[in-house]
Amino acid sequence: MSTENSQAKPRRVAFLGLGVMGYPMAGHLARAGHQVTVYNRTKAKADQWAAEFGGKSADTPRNAAQDADIVISCVGNDNDLRSVVLGESGAFAGMAKGTTYVDHTTASANVARELNAAAGEAGLHFVDAPVSGGEAGAQKGILTIMCGGDEAVFADVAPVLAAYGRAVTRIGGPGAGQLAKMVNQIAIAGMVQALSEAVHFGQHAGLDMALVLDVIGKGAAASWQMDNRGRTMVEDRFDFGFAVDWMRKDLGLCLEEAQRTGVSLPVTALVDQFYADVQAMGGNRWDTSSLIRRLRRLTDK
Structure with missing residues (x-):
């Protein structure tokens, strides 16, 4: 079942976690007419959000959740999620x-199932809902x-x-959202590495890569990564986007789940190590497309 930009009646919503994703997400809820109460570990950020969007801030997740019809979170990892829920x-x-x-954290399928069970015992409902974009x-x-x-x-x-x-x-059922997000990250990791190799190869061949990307982007090689990251790879710009640290966290979840289920992910494991190399270069906060810098360093040696 899928919905695309449906109109919702106003609800009382608590939003926990105001990072680079959560802050604007909570803002969209307020703009849509929902009554929003926010919580953030650094309370000044919650107070700032409340002043900007006209909502309320709370000093604990429990206080934020009181009187809410729906509670939503977007935090860092499994342990962060447990800390705001339990x-x-x-x-x-x-x-x-x-x-x-509703949890938007990219976390493990295990913690989603764990919290779904805890919610059921408390007479509550739980939806794991990781995001991409x-x-x-x-x-x-x-x-x-x-x-x-639950449907x-x-x-x-x-x-x-x-x-x-x-x-x-x-x-699908509990944990299915997190598993789908793992599929998403596995696919992205392979595509970014392939695009990095393609751009690096073309540059060393002396091609006008902006032109080449424009041409092949109209054919079978077209992808979101090529459209949105190809040109910045050519220009060696990475001070934006989805950080390498976050990608390694996500790929770690993928590899742990694969090990648990006996699935082989050889390309994913290799790209994860390539990202470790980027971290060693000081690229923890660079965009994931910075894989090409690793190739450039190897070529320059």
């Missing part, structure tokens, strides 16, 4: 029975959202998520 000050402790928790997608409100959870619960929250989601799709 415990005396966690969101679950403040949520009324029958309400829904990066910071730019969050700012423009055009993210792709991959959801795992009826998804149908209830999907119109709200459409405030910042171009496509909001239920993939």
